[in-house]
Amino acid sequence: MQLFSKPLCALTFSLSLLITSENHLLQLHAQQSYAETINSVQPKIVKLYGAGGARGLESYQSGFLISSEGHVLTVWSYVLDTEQLTVVLDDGRRFTAELIGADPRLAIALLKIPAAEVPHFQLANAIPLTSGNRVLAFCNLFGVATGNESASVLHGNVAVRTQLTARRGAFESTYKGSVYVLDAMTNNPGAAGGALTDRQGNLAGLLGKELRNSLDNTWLNYAIPIEELVGSIDDLMAGRVPTARRTDDSRLKPNEPMSLDELGVALVPNLLTTTPPFVDQVRNGFAAHAAGLRTDDLILFVNDRLVASCKDLRNELEYIDRIDELVLMIERDKKDLLEIKIRLP
Amino acid sequence: MRLRGFFQDAFFISIATVLTLRSYGLADEVPEAVIKAEQNRIQTIDQAMRTAVAVFGPGSRGGGSGVVISPDGYALSNFHVTHPSGDYMKCSMADGKLYDAVIVGVDPTGDVALIKLLGREDFPYTPLGDSDKVLVGDWCFVVGNPFLLATDFQPTVTYGIVSGVHRYQYPSGTLLEYADCLQTDASINPGNSGGPLFDAQGSLIGINGRGSFEKRGRVNVGVGYAISANQIKHFLGYLHSGRIVDHATLGATVATAPDGRVIVSNVVESADAYRRGLRYGDELIEFGGRPVDTVNQFKNVLGIYPKGWRIPLSFRRGNQRFDVLVRLAGLHAQDELLEKVSGHSLEPPRPKPPEPPEKKKRPQDKPKPQPPLPHKPAIKADLPPEIAKIIVKKRGYANYYFNELNRQRVWEAFRTTGNFSKQNGPWSLIGKMDAEGEVRVTLENDRVLADFPRGPETMKLDDPLEKQLAPRGSGGLLISMYLWRQLLISGPATYGDVFYLGQAPVFTHQELCDVFQTTHDAFEAKYFFHPNDGTLVAMEMYPDTNMDPCELYFHDYRNVKGTLLPHRLEVRIGDTAFGTLEIQSFELNSAAAENDPA
Numbered sequence: 001m002q003l004f005s006k007p008l009c010a011l012t013f014s015l016s017l018l019i020t021s022e023n024h025l026l027q028l029h030a031q032q033s034y035a036e037t038i039n040s041v042q043p044k045i046v047k048l049y050g051a052g053g054a055r056g057l058e059s060y061q062s063g064f065l066i067s068s069e070g071h072v073l074t075v076w077s078y079v080l081d082t083e084q085l086t087v088v089l090d091d092g093r094r095f096t097a098e099l100i101g102a103d104p105r106l107a108i109a110l111l112k113i114p115a116a117e118v119p120h121f122q123l124a125n126a127i128p129l130t131s132g133n134r135v136l137a138f139c140n141l142f143g144v145a146t147g148n149e150s151a152s153v154l155h156g157n158v159a160v161r162t163q164l165t166a167r168r169g170a171f172e173s174t175y176k177g178s179v180y181v182l183d184a185m186t187n188n189p190g191a192a193g194g195a196l197t198d199r200q201g202n203l204a205g206l207l208g209k210e211l212r213n214s215l216d217n218t219w220l221n222y223a224i225p226i227e228e229l230v231g232s233i234d235d236l237m238a239g240r241v242p243t244a245r246r247t248d249d250s251r252l253k254p255n256e257p258m259s260l261d262e263l264g265v266a267l268v269p270n271l272l273t274t275t276p277p278f279v280d281q282v283r284n285g286f287a288a289h290a291a292g293l294r295t296d297d298l299i300l301f302v303n304d305r306l307v308a309s310c311k312d313l314r315n316e317l318e319y320i321d322r323i324d325e326l327v328l329m330i331e332r333d334k335k336d337l338l339e340i341k342i343r344l345p
Numbered sequence: 346m347r348l349r350g351f352f353q354d355a356f357f358i359s360i361a362t363v364l365t366l367r368s369y370g371l372a373d374e375v376p377e378a379v380i381k382a383e384q385n386r387i388q389t390i391d392q393a394m395r396t397a398v399a400v401f402g403p404g405s406r407g408g409g410s411g412v413v414i415s416p417d418g419y420a421l422s423n424f425h426v427t428h429p430s431g432d433y434m435k436c437s438m439a440d441g442k443l444y445d446a447v448i449v450g451v452d453p454t455g456d457v458a459l460i461k462l463l464g465r466e467d468f469p470y471t472p473l474g475d476s477d478k479v480l481v482g483d484w485c486f487v488v489g490n491p492f493l494l495a496t497d498f499q500p501t502v503t504y505g506i507v508s509g510v511h512r513y514q515y516p517s518g519t520l521l522e523y524a525d526c527l528q529t530d531a532s533i534n535p536g537n538s539g540g541p542l543f544d545a546q547g548s549l550i551g552i553n554g555r556g557s558f559e560k561r562g563r564v565n566v567g568v569g570y571a572i573s574a575n576q577i578k579h580f581l582g583y584l585h586s587g588r589i590v591d592h593a594t595l596g597a598t599v600a601t602a603p604d605g606r607v608i609v610s611n612v613v614e615s616a617d618a619y620r621r622g623l624r625y626g627d628e629l630i631e632f633g634g635r636p637v638d639t640v641n642q643f644k645n646v647l648g649i650y651p652k653g654w655r656i657p658l659s660f661r662r663g664n665q666r667f668d669v670l671v672r673l674a675g676l677h678a679q680d681e682l683l684e685k686v687s688g689h690s691l692e693p694p695r696p697k698p699p700e701p702p703e704k705k706k707r708p709q710d711k712p713k714p715q716p717p718l719p720h721k722p723a724i725k726a727d728l729p730p731e732i733a734k735i736i737v738k739k740r741g742y743a744n745y746y747f748n749e750l751n752r753q754r755v756w757e758a759f760r761t762t763g764n765f766s767k768q769n770g771p772w773s774l775i776g777k778m779d780a781e782g783e784v785r786v787t788l789e790n791d792r793v794l795a796d797f798p799r800g801p802e803t804m805k806l807d808d809p810l811e812k813q814l815a816p817r818g819s820g821g822l823l824i825s826m827y828l829w830r831q832l833l834i835s836g837p838a839t840y841g842d843v844f845y846l847g848q849a850p851v852f853t854h855q856e857l858c859d860v861f862q863t864t865h866d867a868f869e870a871k872y873f874f875h876p877n878d879g880t881l882v883a884m885e886m887y888p889d890t891n892m893d894p895c896e897l898y899f900h901d902y903r904n905v906k907g908t909l910l911p912h913r914l915e916v917r918i919g920d921t922a923f924g925t926l927e928i929q930s931f932e933l934n935s936a937a938a939e940n941d942p943a
Contacts, residue, residue: 153481
């Protein structure tokens with residue numbers, strides 16, 4: 001053990017002298033084992049439990065804390081389609097989380113738990129990575145950890161930073177931006193929303209949803225650079241992306257609001273407390289049909305306001321006068337985000 | 346001092362590195378320290394590779410990995426790897442040689458098998474390390490036979506970090522529970538099963554056996570599990586017994602209360618835990634010396650102990666804390682375990698992902714490597730006679746040969762402390778019980794006569810059970826002493842039914858002791874022998890399965906005419922001490938002496 005670790009430690013020591021004179025001890029240990037780095041990161045990682053549970057649809061994913069007041073960053077997915085979204089901290093504490101907002105273009109969501117002074121990542125300190133950087137991935141893949149058990153940690157390298165080129169059948173995703181492609185098996189069921197750090201534990205990326213290339217049955221292991229997300233997260237935290245779910249009594253309801261019937265839209269049956277607003281039917285000759293709305297479209301925003309459920313959508317329409325323009329942002333085929341403008345005749 | 350020395354070294358190397366890097370430029374020359382570290386790593390892996398084993402299934406189908414843990418060829422693998430082979434298998438090592446191997450013992454629930462490679466007494470080996478010292482983030486490596494690639498007998502090495510410790514993985518199928526296991530991102534693929542997980546220093550920390558495989562098919566997805574070395578250490582003595590070894594149950598179930606405490610949700614009244622006072626609603630605090638904060642932590646502790654072990658348990662009721670030792674019962678009934686092992690209910694540890702619908706099987710598709718599947722065991726008649734003689738079939742055993750071997754080993758070690766075979770006359774002991782007064786005990790072939798300060802006691806073999814448990818409150822001191830004398834005189838071969846149970850803890854000793862489980866005239870007893878000096882350190886006599894045994898602890902061995910005899914006898918039952926007998930004189934007689942009053 002001495003033989004193995006001493007020269008390595010000494011080398012790190014010398015390199016650290018070269019680079020910086022701070023944190024000698026930390027670096028000495030980091031080279032030998034990632035244990036110390038990992039211990040510092042784990043309290044910031046959370047396990048998330050929500051909707052799902054059917055075959056192939058795991059009801060769990062990962063997330064991490066980004067403010068001392070309990071803001072949690074995670075991926076925007078069906079797991080969040082529930083009123084009972086549970087966040088379990090590394091120390092085992094359980095909270096019911098509130099959806100603060102989401103950015104479907106980046107496939108991220110911001111949650112908040114009623115906790116104070118929790119360990120968290122500083123988004124402002126997030127670092128960029130390049131090919132060859134060693135990384136650690138923290139996530140609750142396969143739901144291995146429960147209660148106060150720590151998330152799983154995998155190690156690897158950044159293979160390349162590149163644009164995610166989604167095309168039909170291959171890596172279908174609404175996110176079209178830059179990603180770190182990793183050589184580690186990071187993107188497993190439940191891993192989405194986890195944190196990618198460098199080997200000192202500095203935040204660098206968000207583990208994305210599973211992406212499969214159905215042409216060759218390969219799976220992509222990747223993370224979204226935090227810098228791609230910071231602007232949107234700031235907007236979400238500042239409440240600049242309002243959601244329909246959060247009550248806002250200051251607005252006045254028009255005398256003659258929009259209605260789904262008049263638009264010619266039928267939604268899927270509202271079976272759950274938070275049924276995602278999928279379009280079940282669009283009637284020929286009605287305004288929505290003319291504007292290009294289609295069956296199976298998922299309505300995400302109504303006039304820039306996030307609607308997470310059929311109920312939210314119906315509520316939101318009550319605030320829109322039938323003579324005004326209605327702007328819907330929809331997700332089509334799980335990969336395209338489209339804006340559809342509708343005016344009633 | 347050492348720390349200072351370290352910093353001095355580090356400083357000098359760092360200066361050297363700075364100078365080297367300055368004068369040669371960063372990429373020109375690799376510093377010596379790096380070269381040395383790399384050489385150490387190469388050496389560590391090379392050494393570890395020599396001890397790894399590729400297990401070949403019968404008819405060159407299936408197989409897996411293993412690792413040799415002692416120079417005489419004992420090796421560990423997974424139960425699900427060795428099971429298809431039955432009693433006999435072929436194993437290769439990195440030296441390029443193919444060795445014959447026989448099954449020794451199996452732990453079907455824990456998915457562990459002990460085999461013995463034959464033909465050498467100087468096998469390269471790695472002893473089991475300490476898996477509780479492993480931290481998440483430590484470097485580790487896996488050696489084995491993934492996809493059964495080792496057709497040239499050269500093992501494959503994969504490197505990674507420890508991703509999780511103390512993981513609990515629910516049973517796959519009806520057996521194969523992975524409790525308190527290690528999780529790694531080093532590649533573990535089909536064929537790696539049974540092989541070793543080493544830490545960066547080459548210490549053996551686990552046996553790989555399972556991966557999270559789902560919709561991506563049966564290949565590594567960065568999540569492999571290894572049975573911890575510390576769990577295997579608990580079972581190793583049992584595995585050496587040649588038996589089909591069972592896991593344990595507390596006889597109680599636990600649940601998480603709304604406030605997060607782990608509370609008892611049910612207790613079986615016949616369980617030892619119940620007799621030790623555990624009741625519905627009690628809060629568990631510690632088990633096996635580890636805190637219990639979650640149900641998984643409880644299962645993790647329970648999963649690492651074999652049936653029959655006695656483990657510390659702490660629980661709370663109101664403000665009162667109870668600390669007891671509790672005997673663990675078997676997880677399965679004996680027949681149930683045998684049926685699961687021999688029947689079709691054993692499933693290899695793999696989920697069944699649906700084939701992607703767009704990918705239909707075509708006949709020209711290249712056959713994929715298959716996981717080991719159970720099929721017909723090898724036929725013993727084909728075996729060379731020298732191998733056939735070390736395979737002995739008996740119900741309840743993987744290989745009875747090793748039970749006899751260990752029974753003989755333990756008895757021979759005991760016999761170095763004294764030979765009692767001719768001392769078959771009356772044995773008389775005179776001593777004091779807790780300094781209260783004189784005690785005289787005479788042990789004979791069919792009865793025990795005793796004088797206690799409270800009065801005389803006798804025990805005859807044809808007495809009803811209640812009378813045999815004399816003196817009152819001892820749980821059967823006299824019958825225990827009678828059985829003890831019988832074993833010492835007749836030895837395990839003629840005492841009754843005697844088998845080697847394995848190794849188990851005795852609370853008076855640090856070391857695990859070798860245990861005989863015995864039946865003599867319907868009396869069951871366990872005898873605990875010291876693993877180093879062979880002395881008998883304790884016995885437990887069970888008058889009935891649902892009663893606390895009478896426990897005897899033998900201390901203060903002294904030489905009496907060339908024989909080591911205990912001179913302090915501690916008697917316990919349940920949670921209480923009955924008393925301690927300080928023996929002042931100990932007289933053994935041969936039968937001849939008994940017949941000759943002169």
